[in-house]
Amino acid sequence: MPARFQEIKDWTPGYMNVAPAHLDMMVKCTACGLEREFSKEHLPRSLRQALVKDIEKRLSCSSCGAKAGKLKFGYWLREE
Numbered sequence: 727m728p729a730r731f732q733e734i735k736d737w738t739p740g741y742m743n744v745a746p747a748h749l750d751m752m753v754k755c756t757a758c759g760l761e762r763e764f765s766k767e768h769l770p771r772s773l774r775q776a777l778v779k780d781i782e783k784r785l786s787c788s789s790c791g792a793k794a795g796k797l798k799f800g801y802w803l804r805e806e
Contacts, residue, residue, distance in 0.1 A: 729803060731761075733798045738779075738797075742774055742778055750763070754798060781797065
């Protein structure tokens with residue numbers, strides 16, 4: 727079976743640079759529901775220490791174009 731992303735509910739590190747390196751990230755478009763993996767290495771250097779909520783304001787969905795991204799932090803569960 728494929729892996730499943732387990733979000734840590736009601737948690738945000740505040741600033742992107744304090745998010746633990748061992749956590750995985752997903753971004754979800756709250757407009758259309760598209761979810762995909764997210765890596766802070768793809769952020770411009772100027773945003774790597776920004777507030778998570780400020781980064782979310784800049785995320786644009788590759789499917790519908792909405793600026794309605796929500797970062798989710800968690801880890802992958804391997805189901806057998």
